[in-house]
Amino acid sequence: MNWSLKDAKNRLTEIVNPALTQGPQRVNRGGDSVVVISWDEYVRMTGEKPSFKSLLMDGPDFEGLDLERSQTPMREVE
Template sequence: MNWQLQDAKNHLSKVVEKALTEGPQTVTRRGKRTAVVLSVEEYDRLTKDKDRPSFIEHLLSGPEWPDDMYEEVNRRSKTPSRPPIDF
């Protein structure tokens, strides 16, 4: 449900109760969505994976490359294969 900021301030306990029973409650200011009130259970569910590694960390945690792969990567030219594009 959407709540205008002033209404959310005036009825905070109702906003919190609805967040607990009906799900996240959106607060708007000047017609724009600005905040969401949600239960702590929903918040915990959304943030529980914060210890998950980044995509780069995930890639780097894979199996080690064989020596010939390192050699192939290092053998490649370090200059770009195409000229830069001017916009």
């Protein structure tokens, strides 16, 4: 359904409820528009993003990677 911004400001609950049960609701302001959708619809459209922890845990295997710090000085020490 399409809503004007003026109506949307005064009737937010009437926009949110159908967004949750019926689908996206469009709000117009002049020539611009936004869409109100449920969180579940947003996740479905964008895909759930993995957490930082899962990216680290499921990421590449660093076995064999040399993480030892070089003991050589970076500059002359006086």
